Amino acid sequence: MPHPWLQGISQALRTVPSQCAVCHAWPAQRLCDDCVRRFARQRPRCRTCALAVPEGVAHCGACLRHPNGLDACHAAVDYGYPWSGVLQAFKFHGDPGWAGTLATLLRSTPWVEPALEAAELVLPIPLAPQRLRTRGFNQALLLAQALAPARVQAGLLLRLHDTPAQSSLGRARRLRNLARAFAVEPLRAAQLAGRQVLLVDDVMTTGATLQAAAAVLRQAGAARVTALVLARTPRD
Numbered sequence: 680m681p682h683p684w685l686q687g688i689s690q691a692l693r694t695v696p697s698q699c700a701v702c703h704a705w706p707a708q709r710l711c712d713d714c715v716r717r718f719a720r721q722r723p724r725c726r727t728c729a730l731a732v733p734e735g736v737a738h739c740g741a742c743l744r745h746p747n748g749l750d751a752c753h754a755a756v757d758y759g760y761p762w763s764g765v766l767q768a769f770k771f772h773g774d775p776g777w778a779g780t781l782a783t784l785l786r787s788t789p790w791v792e793p794a795l796e797a798a799e800l801v802l803p804i805p806l807a808p809q810r811l812r813t814r815g816f817n818q819a820l821l822l823a824q825a826l827a828p829a830r831v832q833a834g835l836l837l838r839l840h841d842t843p844a845q846s847s848l849g850r851a852r853r854l855r856n857l858a859r860a861f862a863v864e865p866l867r868a869a870q871l872a873g874r875q876v877l878l879v880d881d882v883m884t885t886g887a888t889l890q891a892a893a894a895v896l897r898q899a900g901a902a903r904v905t906a907l908v909l910a911r912t913p914r915d
Contacts, residue, residue, distance in 0.1 A: 700768070701761045709780045710765075719756050721789060728886050729754035729911040747886050748893040749878075750903045754911035755788040758882055762910045766881055770818050778818070781881075781909050782825035794905050798877035800870065801830045804892060805861075807841035822909070823879040835870060836878075836892060837862045857891040863899040872900035883908040 698704065699711035701718065725732050725739040729752045732739050756762050769777035785791055795801075803819035811817055823831045839862050863871065876896055878889055883906070893904040 700765060709777065710784070714761070715784065715787075718761055719784060719787075724754060724911070726751055728752055729883060729906075729908065730914055731757065731911075748890045748897065748904070749886075749906050751790070751794065752883070752886075752889070752906040752908070753785075753788055753791050753794060754883060754908045755785050755791075756910050758884075758910035758912040766818075766910065770814065770881065773815065775816050775818075775821050778821035778825045782822055785822070785826065785907060785909055791907060794877060794907060795827050797875055798827065798830060798905065799874045800832050800835065801827045801877045801879060802832055802836045802892075802896075804878060804880040804888060805833075805836055805838040807838045809841055819880045822881065826879065826907070827877075830877075832867075832870070835864055835867050836896065837864055857887055861892050861895045863895055868899045871896060873902045874900075875903045876901045876905070878904060878906045880906070880908050882910045882912065884912040 697707065697709060699707040699714055700709050701714040702711060704711050704713070723732050723734050723736065724730060725742055726737050727742045727749050728739060728747055730739050730741075758766075765777065765781070768774050769781065786795075801823050803817060803823040805819075806814065806817045817833075820831070820833055823833075839860055878892055878896075880889065883889060889906045889908075893906070896904050
């Protein structure tokens with residue numbers, strides 16, 4: 680569970696009038712309706728990696744050649760303006776109040792509600808202990824709790840160690856960095872047998888993190904692993 684002061688801040692920020700973080704309209708929600716319509720337009724996406732694809736295409740070429748271990752993956756937006764700035768504020772500027780707004784944006788994305796309804800366990804991608812101490816909260820956990828609080832199991836998937844900064848690395852290097860980075864809590868592993876699991880994270884870049892997490896969940900017996908991310912980095 681998040682610290683009580685984080686919960687209090689989050690609740691207060693949802694009720695106090697403010698400017699839209701993008702266009703600065705006043706008074707408005709953190710994201711006004713006009714900016715959501717402008718910057719969060721729905722587009723066809725690959726069913727298993729959430730990359731944008733042409734209309735009528737179910738899977739991108741990369742997923743057809745090399746399945747990534749996810750049964751499905753859904754993203755609300757592409758990672759770019761204004762969402763990169765929003766996520767920077769959420770993660771690095773000590774602003775957990777973004778969780779509720781971003782969860783609402785995710786819920787408005789096609790196929791997300793059915794994925795939430797089907798999930799028996801909702802698992803946020805965990806942070807390594809050192810990074811969690813530095814940041815003060817796990818943004819993926821706050822998103823998961825805003826989406827499906829009754830089914831979140833925060834301690835079931837563990838991050839065993841931190842990895843080098845991943846943002847500039849390709850998928851193959853990321854996979855090598857993430858080898859053995861995740862594990863299932865041994866005393867709770869039986870909870871996964873035959874279950875439908877939903878992984879939650881804020882950004883998907885190459886998919887290596889979600890793929891590594893999905894692999895250990897399948898080894899523990901999960902029947903289906905779906906991922907939800909707020910933003911998907913477009914392919915160059």
